Amino acid sequence: MLEIRNLHADIDGKPILKGVTLSVKPGEVAAIMGPNGSGKSTLSYVIAGKEEYEVTKGEVLLEGESLLEMEPDERAAKGLFLAFQYPLEIPGVATMTFLKAALNAQRKKRGEDEIAPADFIRSVNRAADKLGISREMLRRALNVGFSGGEKKRMEILQMALLEPRMCVLDETDSGLDIDALRIVAEGVNSLRAQNRAFLVITHYQRLLSHIVPDTVHVMADGRIVKSGGPELATELEARGYADFAAQPAA
Ligand SMILES: Nc1ncnc2c1ncn2[C@@H]1O[C@H](COP(=O)(O)OP(=O)(O)OP(=O)(O)O)[C@@H](O)[C@H]1O
Ligand SMILES: [Mg+2]
Numbered sequence: 001m002l003e004i005r006n007l008h009a010d011i012d013g014k015p016i017l018k019g020v021t022l023s024v025k026p027g028e029v030a031a032i033m034g035p036n037g038s039g040k041s042t043l044s045y046v047i048a049g050k051e052e053y054e055v056t057k058g059e060v061l062l063e064g065e066s067l068l069e070m071e072p073d074e075r076a077a078k079g080l081f082l083a084f085q086y087p088l089e090i091p092g093v094a095t096m097t098f099l100k101a102a103l104n105a106q107r108k109k110r111g112e113d114e115i116a117p118a119d120f121i122r123s124v125n126r127a128a129d130k131l132g133i134s135r136e137m138l139r140r141a142l143n144v145g146f147s148g149g150e151k152k153r154m155e156i157l158q159m160a161l162l163e164p165r166m167c168v169l170d171e172t173d174s175g176l177d178i179d180a181l182r183i184v185a186e187g188v189n190s191l192r193a194q195n196r197a198f199l200v201i202t203h204y205q206r207l208l209s210h211i212v213p214d215t216v217h218v219m220a221d222g223r224i225v226k227s228g229g230p231e232l233a234t235e236l237e238a239r240g241y242a243d244f245a246a247q248p249a250a
Helices: 042-047 071-077 093-108 115-129 135-139 148-162 179-189 205-210 231-241
Strands: 002-011 014-024 029-033 053-062 080-083 090-094 165-170 197-201 215-220 223-228
Touching: 002 042, 014 042, 014 053, 014 197, 014 215, 014 223, 029 231, 042 053, 042 071, 042 080, 042 165, 042 197, 053 135, 071 093, 080 148, 090 093, 090 215, 093 115, 093 148, 115 135, 115 148, 115 179, 148 179, 165 179, 165 215, 179 205, 205 231, 215 231, 223 231
Parallel strands: 029 197, 029 215, 080 165, 165 197
Antiparallel strands: 002 014, 002 053, 215 223
16 A cells, blocks of 8 residues: 655755655554654655655655655545644634535545535534534634644544545644543544555554554654564553664764
């Protein structure tokens, strides 16, 4: 599904990703853990196509197609979805309007018709109810004045509506209370499917006990330095990242 090969990326001439190689199969949930500043968010931004990042080497393939030459909206139309560590606030745009525009933009790129208004309302309401998002919140401007946890739930709502193939979630668990964590994890679990894969970036084993990953990868100093199964997350929780701290600095 997602194939990252020897990816190198700079920001302002400073190398951040130094040869990331990672492959995520259809149906798989892969987790990335790693110390602060190791490049996890940078990896998600590069996958999304954020323009400040310059890819100097390597490639990223989504279902065999190279993503790096595509504009961010093309990537989304190909089925890529990213939930960022810090969701953007969009003043003046009602959440409902934003969701509809996002969904229709994607349908248009794919050569599909706009969604019928009644169908749209029905699917938003259904997904919102599942995630404990009130109708009042849907009428407010996107993310403006939403609490940290409410923003994260809203990201999962967008994901449920857009039905992506490849979902990258950057610290979707940070700032969530215990109930919200469970709701968000259930939202992700209910979207797990044979033709969909997830890359979940997290610091905590706690999330991974709700969203049990198939594989766990450790990122340190811009590279994947260790891969394993779910037990690796438990091990890291107990031992920390000290084993990886001795990586040579660039
Ligand atoms: N615009 C920028 N200018 C300079 N350095 C940057 C910029 N953006 C990111 N960096 C640096 O890149 C490195 C990787 O940052 P990144 O956000 O990818 O880390 P992370 O693994 O997501 O960390 P965390 O666990 O704290 O979220 C950090 O050292 C950061 O300071
Ligand atoms: Mg980060």
